[in-house]
Amino acid sequence: MSVVSISSVNKVFGKAPNQTIALQDINLAIEPGEFISLIGPSGCGKSTLLRIIGDLISPSNGVVLVNGKPAPQARENREYGIVFQAPVLFDWRTVEKNVQLPLEIMGQTPSERAARANEMLELVELTGFQKHYPYQLSGGMQQRVSIARALSFNPPLLLMDEPFGALDEITRERLNAELLAIWARTQTTIVFVTHSIPEAVFLSTRVVVMSARPGRITEIIPIDLPQPRDMATRELPRFYALVTQVREALRGGESAKG
Amino acid sequence: MASPVEKTYSDRQKAPSDTTRVSWLERVRYYLPTALIFVAVLLLWEGLVRGLDIKQFILPAPSAILDAFMGSLAQMVNLGIYTGTEALGGFIIGCALGIGVSLATSRWTTARETLLPLAIAANSVPIIAFAPVMNNWFGVSNQFSKMAIVAVITFFPMMINMTRGLTLVDPSALELMRSYAVSEWKTLREVRIPNSLPYMFNAFKVCSTLALIGAVVGEFFGGTRDALGVYITQEAAQFRFQNSWAAIIIACILGIGFYLLIVALERLVIPWHASVRKTEE
Amino acid sequence: MTDSSLPGALVADAEHDVMDVLGADVAVPQPNRFSDGVKIVLRFVAVFALAMLVWELVKFIGGTPWRYTTAEGALFDFTWFPPFEFKIANDLNMPHLWDIFGALIQPAQRNGPPLVNVLAQAAVVTMAAALVGFIIGTAVGLLLGTIFAHSPLLERSLVPYVVASQTIPILAIAPMVVVWLKAGWWSVALLAAYLCFFPVTINTLRGLRSPDPRALELMKSYAATTWATLWKVRYPSALPYIFTALKIAATTSVVGAIIGELPSGIREGLGGAILNFNQYYAIVPQKLWATIIFTAIVGILFFISITLVERVMTRNMRKLES
Numbered sequence A: 001m002s003v004v005s006i007s008s009v010n011k012v013f014g015k016a017p018n019q020t021i022a023l024q025d026i027n028l029a030i031e032p033g034e035f036i037s038l039i040g041p042s043g044c045g046k047s048t049l050l051r052i053i054g055d056l057i058s059p060s061n062g063v064v065l066v067n068g069k070p071a072p073q074a075r076e077n078r079e080y081g082i083v084f085q086a087p088v089l090f091d092w093r094t095v096e097k098n099v100q101l102p103l104e105i106m107g108q109t110p111s112e113r114a115a116r117a118n119e120m121l122e123l124v125e126l127t128g129f130q131k132h133y134p135y136q137l138s139g140g141m142q143q144r145v146s147i148a149r150a151l152s153f154n155p156p157l158l159l160m161d162e163p164f165g166a167l168d169e170i171t172r173e174r175l176n177a178e179l180l181a182i183w184a185r186t187q188t189t190i191v192f193v194t195h196s197i198p199e200a201v202f203l204s205t206r207v208v209v210m211s212a213r214p215g216r217i218t219e220i221i222p223i224d225l226p227q228p229r230d231m232a233t234r235e236l237p238r239f240y241a242l243v244t245q246v247r248e249a250l251r252g253g254e255s256a257k258g
Numbered sequence B: 001m002a003s004p005v006e007k008t009y010s011d012r013q014k015a016p017s018d019t020t021r022v023s024w025l026e027r028v029r030y031y032l033p034t035a036l037i038f039v040a041v042l043l044l045w046e047g048l049v050r051g052l053d054i055k056q057f058i059l060p061a062p063s064a065i066l067d068a069f070m071g072s073l074a075q076m077v078n079l080g081i082y083t084g085t086e087a088l089g090g091f092i093i094g095c096a097l098g099i100g101v102s103l104a105t106s107r108w109t110t111a112r113e114t115l116l117p118l119a120i121a122a123n124s125v126p127i128i129a130f131a132p133v134m135n136n137w138f139g140v141s142n143q144f145s146k147m148a149i150v151a152v153i154t155f156f157p158m159m160i161n162m163t164r165g166l167t168l169v170d171p172s173a174l175e176l177m178r179s180y181a182v183s184e185w186k187t188l189r190e191v192r193i194p195n196s197l198p199y200m201f202n203a204f205k206v207c208s209t210l211a212l213i214g215a216v217v218g219e220f221f222g223g224t225r226d227a228l229g230v231y232i233t234q235e236a237a238q239f240r241f242q243n244s245w246a247a248i249i250i251a252c253i254l255g256i257g258f259y260l261l262i263v264a265l266e267r268l269v270i271p272w273h274a275s276v277r278k279t280e281e
Numbered sequence C: 001m002t003d004s005s006l007p008g009a010l011v012a013d014a015e016h017d018v019m020d021v022l023g024a025d026v027a028v029p030q031p032n033r034f035s036d037g038v039k040i041v042l043r044f045v046a047v048f049a050l051a052m053l054v055w056e057l058v059k060f061i062g063g064t065p066w067r068y069t070t071a072e073g074a075l076f077d078f079t080w081f082p083p084f085e086f087k088i089a090n091d092l093n094m095p096h097l098w099d100i101f102g103a104l105i106q107p108a109q110r111n112g113p114p115l116v117n118v119l120a121q122a123a124v125v126t127m128a129a130a131l132v133g134f135i136i137g138t139a140v141g142l143l144l145g146t147i148f149a150h151s152p153l154l155e156r157s158l159v160p161y162v163v164a165s166q167t168i169p170i171l172a173i174a175p176m177v178v179v180w181l182k183a184g185w186w187s188v189a190l191l192a193a194y195l196c197f198f199p200v201t202i203n204t205l206r207g208l209r210s211p212d213p214r215a216l217e218l219m220k221s222y223a224a225t226t227w228a229t230l231w232k233v234r235y236p237s238a239l240p241y242i243f244t245a246l247k248i249a250a251t252t253s254v255v256g257a258i259i260g261e262l263p264s265g266i267r268e269g270l271g272g273a274i275l276n277f278n279q280y281y282a283i284v285p286q287k288l289w290a291t292i293i294f295t296a297i298v299g300i301l302f303f304i305s306i307t308l309v310e311r312v313m314t315r316n317m318r319k320l321e322s
Helices: A046-053 A071-076 A095-105 A110-123 A139-151 A169-186 A197-203 A231-235 A237-257 B004-010 B024-051 B062-071 B073-105 B109-123 B127-138 B143-167 B171-179 B184-220 B228-237 B241-269 C008-022 C033-062 C097-105 C115-150 C152-167 C170-180 C185-208 C213-221 C226-264 C270-279 C285-313
Strands: A004-013 A020-030 A035-039 A061-066 A080-083 A157-161 A189-194 A206-211 A216-222 C066-068 C078-080
Touching (some): A004 A046, A020 A046, A020 A216, A035 A046, A046 A157, A046 A189, A080 A139, A080 C213, A095 A110, A095 A139, A095 C226, A110 A139, A139 A157, A139 A169, A169 A197, A169 A231, A189 A197, A197 A231, A197 A237, A206 A237, A216 A237, A231 A237, B024 C152, B073 B184, B073 B228, B073 B241, B109 B143, B109 C033, B127 B143, B127 B184, B127 C270, B127 C285, B143 B184, B228 C226, B241 C170, C033 C097, C033 C285, C097 C115, C097 C285, C115 C185, C115 C226, C115 C285, C152 C185, C170 C185, C185 C226, C213 C226, C226 C285
Parallel strands (some): A035 A189, A035 A206, A080 A157, A157 A189
Antiparallel strands (some): A004 A020, A206 A216, C066 C078
């Protein structure tokens, strides 16, 4: 059974005379353990698609199933974690309290929460920062806290909306590698929105290329780079070939539109 | 791409203001509940007063207030002009002083950084307590005594806001001016003053309310019978509430008129600012 | 301050979350709150000192001639004829500071207690009314702001009136309120409350709307209840807004209490004292000035208290301030 199955989804914003078609006829199935990147120019609706999977917004029509259930029910069951471009940490909570937030809402006991939060902070290599406040951490560390928070309740699906978009290149590459390690350890399915072609190629098992106005899927490119991937992967000729392939797919989407 | 959620969330409450896109009918429908509440409250008030036979000297019915208002319209207008003059005069003096002081100090960081906390502190004092002193200084029946208290009350918010507006400037805009090697005066004119305009209008809005409160309350401490505050107190003391309420209608008209005047001025002067712009994109 | 406004049944949960906000167990270095508080108090002392300095300076330049001879009981001989003569700066309009402070230790009335005692008692009466008004006003404001934040229809139909009532001189209704409520202490408190609830309502509404939209999406992704979102995200984010309003309300509540006393015939408070000593201004202006100084102190006390509570409650939110 697919973790995410999207069929004939459309999304329209606004009312009749000046409406925008954000997504048009989207079909996509995501299998367990996959790492899917959504890539495309601004306005192609990739973030909208991510939010539709998470039932943060509803599609205008079409069906979205998460783990075989309608998206709203999957959300009620807390079957996915989400990470945004900004860390969205709460300034008034310590790092560990931030990680515990979803667990608190789900009604876990304080000791369960604390144990789980420590485990997660270890996973993202932030042990020792439990009592720090967000403003005392660097941008990359804050984003790691937000990943720990998203994973804290063990969701089978992780939605990431340009999580490393605001970070510098060096931090971004390090976090890319860390994310792959976490993905391998947790066996979570990941849907990842990005602007960066190398990032998409490096991380994904499949790259979904989208075009704008209206937002459509133009191509799905399987990434056959060997696992586990590390810094050396970025030097492989195959890596370059795939980057070129994705870039051309993006261009093709543009010219088709123009 | 504007986040769709931002759109649904923050724009949910925005009144349909863009006349070119939203039909007249839609605006009426949007403001209908507001208008309905107004009518309902008036009807309920009227009904309660009549139904429970509430005495005129406890709570007059809206119809009685309207009668009193229309019956002495000329007097009401005079009351409004008298107190309105005091409020406007004091407002102009206080705001001019406030703007002047912050312009004068905006260049000198030390002067600014000493004065601002002091002004904030002074603003937390119930300045209205000085009203009787002003009456004694300038004469109870002299309109200038009310203008003086209004000026003191409006000075502080004006100065605080204006100073913030002149100083909370985008540092890169200042660096840009520096790269052009322009004079301090030019920077003030090109960057600081335009930046301060939204703050200035905010202060104007706050001060317009304070000005009327200052004038009316100053009159509570004494004045001629031409003044709203005196009239309201005296009529209430003699249980002629319908007259007091009629005078309050004038006070409301003055207050809302004053406020709307500033909003209109704001749209005229800073049409580029977000608080004024009609469309979101 | 905020706890007192909560419906009883919710207090336990609320306390828990307020503790969250306070960050009960903090190990990281904290900004020194003691010196912070001292700084705020010093600022007000500076305002007073500066005002007094300017005061006597003006009198030195343009006041009534200063005549102090040991024959009249002064400790030293001193005579000074100011170069100018400002009407405003004469001894009637601006009594010397030492005369004002001197009046404080003299009996307010013949054979009565000293003025300072009388004014201190009046200050307590006014402060009590202002405080009760502040609490009621804040509670109503928080409640209304919360309701408006969750009900677009109510917001649309009622908030225009809240805004409109801010633009009108609402104190004009003071004489009516006082007559309705039988000129009691409660009418004064209620008037103070009435003045307070406007800024608190508006800023609570703004504050509850202020969280990052993504923080709200995050809560939605957890399928969190409206209640949990309110306590864990919306209220903490609204704190800076709410405190801004509370500082305004602190001063307004004192203003409301004083003005409420004017038409009520209550003579025990500072408003009554102002009216009373205003009548004798031509003979003993320093008594009115002494009353005004007390009024200023009450206003400042309220303001400082709220500022200090704010410092404590939002001390982990430095990032928001910068």
